[in-house]
Amino acid sequence: MYQYDVLDRTIVAERVSQFRDQTARRLAGELAEDEFRPLRLMNGLYLQLHAYMLRVAIPYGTLSSGQMRALAGIARRFDKGYGHFTTRQNIQYNWVKLEEAPDILAALAEAGMHAIQTSGNCIRNTTTDQFAGAAADELEDPRPWCELIRQWSTFHPEFSYLPRKFKIAVSGAAHDRAAVAVHDIGLHLVRSGEGNVGFRVLVGGGLGRTPRLARAIRDFLPKRDLLAYLEAIMRVYNLHGRRDNIFKARIKILVDSLGTEEFARQVEGEFRAMHEFGYAPETSPAEIARITAQFADPVHKRAEAGGETLDRQRAENPDFDRWVRTNVAAHKRAGQAIVTVSLKPVGGPPGDASAEQMDAIAELADRYSFGEIRTTHAQNLVLPHVREADLFAIWQALGRHGLATANLGLVSDIICCPGLDYCNLANTRSIPVAQRISERFADAGRQAEIGPLAIKMSGCINACGHHHVGDIGLLGVDKKDGGEGYQMTLGGRADEDGALGAIIGRAFSSDEVVDAVETVVGTYVANRRDGEDFTATYRRIGAAPFKESLYAADQG
Amino acid sequence: MPLIRDNDLVAQDPWVRVDDGAALPEDGTPVIVSLGRWRAERETLDGRNGRLGVVLKAGDDAAELAGDLERLSLVALEFPKFSDGRAFSTARLLRGRYRFRGELRAVGNVMRDQLLFMHRCGFDAYEVARDDALEAWTGALSDFSAWYQTAADDRRTAAQQRGECAAPPLSQSRARIRANAAAASAPPAPAVSCCAGDWAY
Structure with missing residues (x-):
């Protein structure tokens, strides 16, 4: 894992002092709220419905056990004893007091963390594959590049006042777990025809009210050109992105209006000029080597395949067997495994973890996973490097803390935004609906029978819950009668086979929505052929059968 | 004005x-x-x-x-x-x-x-x-004394300072960083040297 050196520590510490001074000026009345607002937003501090919310960056979703303990400490000392893991691999505290915010930032800095650029119209936290460095299907570990981008984008003097927020994701694996196609810039590590590794560059993806899949503008970018190429993209966007309408200000709209080819032409032109006139930023091989060396590959001295013991444990414990099937993924090393810890217990708010749970996971990470933890954009946690032989002990320990839910990727592993319970943008509540859906499908056997299925829910058009790319997407809307409504989309997905879901029909009321989800699931299960996933069935039979079963009563 | x-x-x-x-x-x-x-x-x-x-x-x-x-x-x-x-x-x-x-x-x-x-x-x-x-x-x-990006100014970036620290003996590179800091056009913010502390903590 990356360790701050004295320069990194200096930059973060100076940011804390700067914000402490700004907060003091605000509390003393020297700064008006409208002057303070952009300053606090760039430190991740939002004013929500009931209190301030602080969004803490977890760069590319990688945490040490010590950092997790620091997050638990903050939850105890400054919040109500829990935190909420988000779809951007970050963590949010929902009950923060303004006067304590600088102390929280100082506590974060102690642990080598910050809340820099977790909000505002700047380059946000770079996200990646939660299995980076561990996945069996990986070409190269994307995290050194993510760290390079974190440093490059932190307080970038040119790109801190963009038309709108800006999100970058990097994937290094064949299967795209980082959803790069729904980011402003998506980078995919690929091998060229000559055998070199570089990046495929996508731009203009995103969700929100104008969902778009990103479009490729470079099939192969050499590694040494990464920062220069990113700056060329950012410069074209910063100069030409719309600033007259907040809803048309994302880079996807600029790419739409120029066309992908013209946008690419402008980027390539700027990229060439940078080199011709000598103002291209260098992607320093020495610096990337220094960073890469810190993501050394942890190897257990005596990695043991589970073998017969694991087989017996699974045979004797059907619950453990189910958990292994759903929550354990293949590691690139024989005898090691990747464990995903579900933060989606039946009836619980998706993504929430108590301070006690955070401490427990830190403890398990120290004992079994080289002190390393990941957060996922599906709002779960990962122990990336465990021995197969330790799986049973880990499962038992997780169970003692309510963390052994065996539902990863299943119908109750719902992605969900905070919704109207916290957020002042939301039209509707999200969490209670997610809780009701997970209660409806509580039976683990039934979930296993249904198989992998992604339900994603957003409380408003801003799409923090990624509803466009769920097998079943739910979007909170205001109904004409003033009640809360949920519009359903079907057939979306966010990986390399990306697609945006299509609206199926009229929105459902809060009373109807859980039944509607169950109807869609039933229709899928009844129609699927030998092992088809939802996408395959939906693409084969189309929307009509779903429409019929959902709206049969409307016809009568 | x-x-x-x-x-x-x-x-x-x-x-x-x-x-x-x-x-x-x-x-x-x-x-x-x-x-x-x-x-x-x-x-x-x-x-x-x-x-x-x-x-x-x-x-x-x-x-x-x-x-x-x-x-x-x-x-x-x-x-x-x-x-x-x-x-x-x-x-x-x-x-x-x-x-x-x-x-x-x-x-x-x-x-x-x-x-x-x-x-x-x-x-x-x-x-x-x-x-x-x-x-x-x-x-x-003076809000900040270290920077990550190259830009249109002549401040030494963190990566450049690290590169200097990695190669020559400590005393030489310190002198060079001081010289760079002195040559910078900005008001003399105290330049942070990455040689001043350990790299990992």
């Missing part, structure tokens, strides 16, 4: 901003005109016996001045509001792509919390609408 240039308050700004349609001064007073007026009255302006500057609004394209920059002593870039960051990129283009070496002045809504970024992007003059303009400037430039 208080003007900061070369790290100091300028007592008397020699430049006069002449609105479109207003008469040009008869004498050699240096004038700043809009891009539109420069295009329309280039010959008249060229024939004047005085220095010339052009102000670009946030949406104006720096490329339109590319061929004229040798004749201009000043380019002013307007910041219409705090959240509009286009002029940061225009500044980078003027300094980098078009090699402009004259005065690059920030005008309009020039906020204290953006001065450091402006300086990094190549500005060297700032119209700061506050009584404590010099204090604001000095404070803004």
